[in-house]
Amino acid sequence: MSGPRGRRFTKMHGAGNDFVMLDRRTQSAPLDPAVAVALADRHRGVGCDQVITIEAPRSEGAVAYYGIWNADGSPSRQCGNGARCVAAWLLRDGLSAERFVLDSPAGRVTAQRRGDGGIAIEMGVPDFSPAAIGLDVEDAADPYAWQVAGRDVRFGAVSIGNPHAVIDVDDVAAAPLATLGPALQGEAAFREGCNVGVAQVLAPDRIRLRVFERGAGETLACGSGACAAVAVLARRGRVGDAVAVELPGGTLHIAWTGAGNPIWLAGPTAFVFEGDFIA
């Protein structure tokens, strides 16, 4: 069923970061924050970290636009794993290109089909400027050293189209992300909040990462968060230009050759089920 009450959806995930995908080109049922919250509800809805819409392209040469709603109904400008799932969805729907452009709220991204069946996305150039991050500070710094909820916190900040704070830790499993995540995210200086990652360097080509996402809480994987962690750590010389990022839900691969260059995110995507949301 699709129409005023029904919404045809596809449930997908990328390394456990899960999505309800809605093709808005063929369905006109209203979509607003309350509907996104209802779809994302893990008890009364379908359940997901983000609702991703697939819409008509907005720029010359792009094949589609995607929109992003967090589970709490807030919008975002970028979602790396969501972009990879949109690309996989379009390929399954009949798109026959190896490389193609998608429009997103943060601008154009390029998708590339990989030999291993995964999808890589060129996520744009990481931007460390406070203005791009939506960070109200006098001067950019690395690290920023703040008092957050009574503790000393040192973090790097970067925009991957959406805002991220990254904390370099010795042991990712022991990091108090459940308290630190919302506390840092809620700091007024982050005008639109931020996604908070804790990253542990295992080797120059391998890190471990957990991310407390804005609007969704801790997720099993965050694609833009993986890009952010590698960008922050690479700028400090802690990792090289190709890094495997181990997240609770799987491993993502990031490639970045440094300042001024776009960052690439690669990893698996999976289709889970399809249905009609009738609530």
Ligand SMILES: N[C@@H](CCC[C@H](N)C(=O)O)C(=O)O
């Ligand atoms: N899971 C995503 C990021 C989704 C948006 C984020 N929570 C935000 O509000 O910016 C990813 O894979 O990048």
